[in-house]
Amino acid sequence: MASDTKERILVAALEMFSQNGYAGTNIRELSASLGLVKSGVYKHYESKAAIWNALLDEMIAYYAEHFGSIEHLPPVPDSPEGLVTMTMQMVNFTVHDEKIIMTRKVLTLEQFRDERARELATKHFLTGLTELFAHIFAGMMDKGLLRKDDPKMLAFAYTAPISALIHLCDREPDQKEEALAQIEAFGRHFIAVYGAKQ
C-alpha cells in the first residue's frame, strides 16, 4: 500500500545528493527526512549505490522521454521575437523547477565519478540543447527568419551562452533575475546579428 516509499526515497536522494554530493550524503539523514529509521531504507534498496543507480536510471529515462524524442520538439517560431519568447519560457521553467535544478546539480557534482552521470551531463549541458535548437534554427531558416548558415553552429552559438547563465542561476540563485534579463538581452542580440536581412 504505502510503498510509494521506494519512490520517496529517490526524491529525498535527489535532494540530498544535489546538495551534498554522493559521498557527502548519509543514509541516516536521508531516512530521517522521510520519517523512518535508516534500516527501513534497506527494505527498498540494497545499498547506497543501489539508490544512486536507481536515481540515475530515472534521470536518464526522464531525459530520454522529455528531451530526447522527436515528438517533444517545440514548434518553430513564426518570428524572430517568437524565438525570444520561446527561449524565455523554456529558461524560466528550467531555472525555477526544483527537480530540474537538483538534477543539474547532481550531474555537475558527479560527472567525474560516474560514467553515466558524465554522459547525461554532456547531453544536458551541451549536445541535447544544441541539437534541439539546430532543428528549430533549420526551420527558421526555411521560413526566412534567420540568415542561411550552419544550423548546428548557430545552435551552439545560441545555446552555450544561455547554458552558462543557467549554470550561474544554479550557483548563485540570488542573481537569477539579472541572469534572466541577460539571457533575454542575449536573445535579442542574437536575432539582431543572425536575423535574415530584410
Place this chain on the structure above:
Amino acid sequence: MASDTKERILVAALEMFSQNGYAGTNIRELSASLGLVKSGVYKHYESKAAIWNALLDEMIAYYAEHFGSIEHLPPVPDSPEGLVTMTMQMVNFTVHDEKIIMTRKVLTLEQFRDERARELATKHFLTGLTELFAHIFAGMMDKGLLRKDDPKMLAFAYTAPISALIHLCDREPDQKEEALAQIEAFGRHFIAVYGAKQ
C-alpha cells in the same frame, strides 16, 4: 629544510579534491601519496578544513595574480585571424595544464558547498573570461577589426561557447581533440559574423 611538505600537501590535496571531492577525500590516502603517515599532515595543518581553506587561498591568490590584473591582459590581435590564434593558444594551455584542469574540477565540485569556491567558480567560468575579452574586443573595434557593438555582449557571446567546450574537455578528455577543433571552427565562425565589413 624539507618543509616544502606544507606546499606538497596542497598539491596532493588539489589532486585528490579534484578527483573525489572534499567529502570523498581522506587524510590517510592524502598522506600516503606523500609518503608519510596521516598524523604527519597535522603537523602542518590543524584539520582537513584548514587544508581546504589554504588551498582555496592559494587558488584565489593565483587567479587574482594571473587573470585578475590589468597588466596581464593579452595584446589586442592585429587581425581577425590573430584572434583565433590567440584564442587557440590560451585554450590549448588551459585544457592541457594539469593544475588548471584540477582547479576547474575542484571549483565545479565544491561550488555549492563553499561560498568562496562559488565566487571563484563564477569568475573562472564566466565573468573573468568575459571581462578579459571585452577589453580585447574593444581594442579590436578601435582598430576596425570588429564591427562596432557592445564589447561585453560580444565577449559573452564569444567566451561562453568556448567555456562550454573547455568544460567538455574536463568531463570527457577523450574528446579533447574534437573539442579543440570545434573551438577553432567557432572562432572562425565568430569573426565571419562579427568581423568589420570591408
Place this chain on the structure above:
DNA sequence: TATTATAGTGAACGAGAGGTCACTTGTCAA
C-alpha cells in the same frame, strides 16, 4: 482464522573517518 508477505524498528557490527598525543629523529644555534 491461520498464514504469509511487506514495511518498518532498534540494536549491533566492522570498517574507516578525522583527530590527538607521547615519543623519536634530525638540524641548527648557543
Place this chain on the structure above:
DNA sequence: TTGACAAGTGACCTCTCGTTCACTATAATA
C-alpha cells in the same frame, strides 16, 4: 656539547559511516 625546535611516527581515541539481523506490526490472502 647541549638544548630547543621542527618534522615525522605509530598507537589510540571517538565518532560516524554503510550494512545486517532478529523482531514487530499490519494488511491482504488462502
